[in-house]
Amino acid sequence: MEQYYGYFLYLLSLLTMGGIYAVLTLGLNVQWGFTGLFNAGIAGFFAVGAYVQAILTTPIYARHLGGYEWPIPLAMLAAMALSAVVGYGVAKICIRLRADYLAIATIGIAEIIRLVFKNEGWATNGPRGISQIPKAFEDLPQPWNTLAFVAMVLAIVMVIYLALERARTAPWGRVMTAIRENEAAAAAAGKNVERFRLESFVIGSALMGLGGALMAQYLKQIDPQVSDPLTATFLVFVMLIAGGSANNKGAILGAMLMWTVWSATEILTSRLPDEFAIRSAYVRIFLIGLILQFILQRRPQGILPERRPKPHPRLRGDRAPAANTGSTKQ
Amino acid sequence: MKHLITAAALAALAATPAMAGEIRVGSVAGVTGPIAELVAPIVAGRNLAAAHINANGGLLDGDTLVLVLADSQCDPKAGVDAGNKVVNVEQVVAIVGASCSGATNGMVQSVTIPAGIPSVSDSATAPSITDLDDNNLVFRTAPSDAYQGAALAKLAWEAGYRKLAVTYANDDYNAGIAEVFVANFEGLGGKVTANQVHEPNKASYRAEITTLSGGGAEALALFAYYGGSGITIIRNALETGAFGKFMAADGMFDVSVIEQIGAENLRGNLMITQSASDPSNTSYQLFAEAYKSTGMDPGAPYAAHGYDATFLIALAIEQAGAADPALIAAALPEVANAPGEIIRPGEWEKAKALIAAGKAVNYEGASGSVDFDAAGDVPGFYSVNTINAEGKFEMRFLR
Numbered sequence: 001m002e003q004y005y006g007y008f009l010y011l012l013s014l015l016t017m018g019g020i021y022a023v024l025t026l027g028l029n030v031q032w033g034f035t036g037l038f039n040a041g042i043a044g045f046f047a048v049g050a051y052v053q054a055i056l057t058t059p060i061y062a063r064h065l066g067g068y069e070w071p072i073p074l075a076m077l078a079a080m081a082l083s084a085v086v087g088y089g090v091a092k093i094c095i096r097l098r099a100d101y102l103a104i105a106t107i108g109i110a111e112i113i114r115l116v117f118k119n120e121g122w123a124t125n126g127p128r129g130i131s132q133i134p135k136a137f138e139d140l141p142q143p144w145n146t147l148a149f150v151a152m153v154l155a156i157v158m159v160i161y162l163a164l165e166r167a168r169t170a171p172w173g174r175v176m177t178a179i180r181e182n183e184a185a186a187a188a189a190g191k192n193v194e195r196f197r198l199e200s201f202v203i204g205s206a207l208m209g210l211g212g213a214l215m216a217q218y219l220k221q222i223d224p225q226v227s228d229p230l231t232a233t234f235l236v237f238v239m240l241i242a243g244g245s246a247n248n249k250g251a252i253l254g255a256m257l258m259w260t261v262w263s264a265t266e267i268l269t270s271r272l273p274d275e276f277a278i279r280s281a282y283v284r285i286f287l288i289g290l291i292l293q294f295i296l297q298r299r300p301q302g303i304l305p306e307r308r309p310k311p312h313p314r315l316r317g318d319r320a321p322a323a324n325t326g327s328t329k330q
Numbered sequence: 331m332k333h334l335i336t337a338a339a340l341a342a343l344a345a346t347p348a349m350a351g352e353i354r355v356g357s358v359a360g361v362t363g364p365i366a367e368l369v370a371p372i373v374a375g376r377n378l379a380a381a382h383i384n385a386n387g388g389l390l391d392g393d394t395l396v397l398v399l400a401d402s403q404c405d406p407k408a409g410v411d412a413g414n415k416v417v418n419v420e421q422v423v424a425i426v427g428a429s430c431s432g433a434t435n436g437m438v439q440s441v442t443i444p445a446g447i448p449s450v451s452d453s454a455t456a457p458s459i460t461d462l463d464d465n466n467l468v469f470r471t472a473p474s475d476a477y478q479g480a481a482l483a484k485l486a487w488e489a490g491y492r493k494l495a496v497t498y499a500n501d502d503y504n505a506g507i508a509e510v511f512v513a514n515f516e517g518l519g520g521k522v523t524a525n526q527v528h529e530p531n532k533a534s535y536r537a538e539i540t541t542l543s544g545g546g547a548e549a550l551a552l553f554a555y556y557g558g559s560g561i562t563i564i565r566n567a568l569e570t571g572a573f574g575k576f577m578a579a580d581g582m583f584d585v586s587v588i589e590q591i592g593a594e595n596l597r598g599n600l601m602i603t604q605s606a607s608d609p610s611n612t613s614y615q616l617f618a619e620a621y622k623s624t625g626m627d628p629g630a631p632y633a634a635h636g637y638d639a640t641f642l643i644a645l646a647i648e649q650a651g652a653a654d655p656a657l658i659a660a661a662l663p664e665v666a667n668a669p670g671e672i673i674r675p676g677e678w679e680k681a682k683a684l685i686a687a688g689k690a691v692n693y694e695g696a697s698g699s700v701d702f703d704a705a706g707d708v709p710g711f712y713s714v715n716t717i718n719a720e721g722k723f724e725m726r727f728l729r
Contacts, residue, residue: 128456
């Protein structure tokens, strides 16, 4: 019985981490999936959110900035807001760059942000990081605290999902797709491409900041290692591409699935003799790369491919007679 | 569908770990990640302790001690995940680890303290772990950095240095030691003429050295890993003639320092402190002999601490009389501290007999006396290493 209770708790931990990654993946989906912005600096916005949450909520401590003891929800909003502001600043400078140049610029910015957090020791305790970060619901008894936290994370994922689905099927989302597919055509249709790209980037950055704020609470400890590009940028990309770029359900599925693969494979390998168990730790990292290769080769659209929203009923009604007459006039 | 359910049920059964006659202890280590090469000898130390226990009667009624390895990657994310796996899926009663202070901090706060599982880290040295509100569940056999920085400062003062320049690599370990060193050296009355952080893995540190040499310091106190930046800094300092004398902490303790700089340049000019075991101590000798016979170097950093952490958990299980986390946590200080008959590494049979007879035991480990204070920390023991006439490290234990 205890064993099954343990499995249940582990499942909750998978859902929590999967949910936090889903927030990041949904943020990336707005940028990369909807609009085609190659943001390789997820870790930077994630770190901004995580540190803002940590600094605003921790009690006073001699080694880092703190002692503000904000309520947790307020700090999460602040984390989102500051990530959005940083995203706005970054976007203002480099949003006009084409895909790969934007990637180069953002990866550099993410590293700058990480190094700032690592070196401004008076505020962040440098490489030692910030510990004892308050976590929502942690005062409840076990397992209710865990359950409540999972429920909160999943509820946040749900709200973001609904909002992004609405955005995707709205005219806004269609302009994003038009920009992704053919920027020149979108501009020719009178759309302010630069402004739309900027909006998409800022919304995505705010969501990444929220992901960071949730992660800081869940881990209760953050240091510069948490925003290591391998697990904070590239893993998120793998999740989105595996799940299905531009599909919000795909983004969530990808996050849950890849985190489970990343985490649960160790349960199998830890049964091997130590010599192999140590080696297999590296095999797990290799496995993620292999899955990405396989999906890109066999199923480049991801597990759940993008589904274009159906045109608005009114538009459909307009078009039907047009198709009958064989005219292309709209 | 029916097949699916059957298959799932079979898979669940296959993964059900709690087999009769075994007691599981988590072994959480940074197997991959930035300190991977340091972790292998530590894990070997833990496994050696488990092998000693299992070969000499096992735990309680002949149960086998099984160490379940999980990777904490030196990253709090992975540390929390590894903790969740060993605690919930593997149902361990205690944990050895994690490696790295950040991963340990995350794991204990997010998983093991709420779950009530005791943990003994063998390599987390951050002072912040001392400050945790841990319900007496978090212990470590690795001394807090605070102690090594203080030991080196005292050594520098006694060696006659009054003005020092300080530089440290920008990672959690070296930054922590440097901070304590500076505070202690200034507390003794010394003067730190320059204190500069540097990023590891640069090709040259001449610019940093020029800045550091400005204040007329007598020596350079260098906190870095030998492979990351330490060797390059010493080489650049000697080339430019900025510094001739160096002090360093255990990140610099490696023969490649002598090989690459040359013993003639360093003899009498370099002092390295290292978290060390007293070589004249019987406990250390017992451990070193057994560890060497497995083909490993007993001088490897924190290998002895890994052995001690595992052995202590086993003693606590025996003392508790049951594989119960709360009882184990309460028993840990009892078996580690005086009073009691002294138990040394490998003396499992003797310990088992004493505990069965209701006598108190006091483990004197390979890494030191491992007496836990109220915060679950141990006092630090250090050696100073200098270069002798044969161009090898010569160790003197600091008392």
